[in-house]
Amino acid sequence: MKKSYKILITVIVIISLSLFFKGRISGQKFDSEKWKYSNLNSEENWNLRWSMMNSLRNNYELKGKTKSEIIGxxxxxxxxxxxxxxYSLGYTGFGINTGTLIIRLDENGIVENLNVHQG
Structure with a gap:
């Protein structure tokens, strides 16, 4: 009984940590120069932007930025x-799915919302 209790606690901790870190762990650190200038048609860069996406969302506050700041x-x-x-994000790593970052601006050209789509 004691051993099954320890296993149950371990499973609960692992699930809790997975849920906590979901979306916070990125495959690659965001790099503005790589994002803008890498050849996305090259096989080695097919998922470059997708793998930087979590880092971008977690480390840069895009809401409230101007259109020119986003383009910069x-x-x-x-x-x-x-x-x-x-912005095309390339392949998502889940089969042949691709991702897209959509940034919505208000009437003054300020970012009001952003969404990542996979499909």
Missing amino acids: LLGKPDAEVRNEMS
Whole structure:
């Protein structure tokens, strides 16, 4: 009985730590120059931006930044429609899924929201 209790506690601790750190552990530290200038068509860079995404979200407050500040940090968006800028994140590491970062600006050109899509 004592041994099964220790196993149960260990499992609970592991699950709790996994939930706590979910989204906080990044595959690669965000690097503005790599984000902007790496050849994303090169096989070695197919998931470069995706692997930097958690570091970007956790270490840079994008909400409240101006459009020009975002472009300075991330470069020219891959697409821009009305008040949204989108950046391709490449392959997500989950099969052939790709990711996209969508940044929504308010009427003054200030970031009000951002979303990461996978699909």
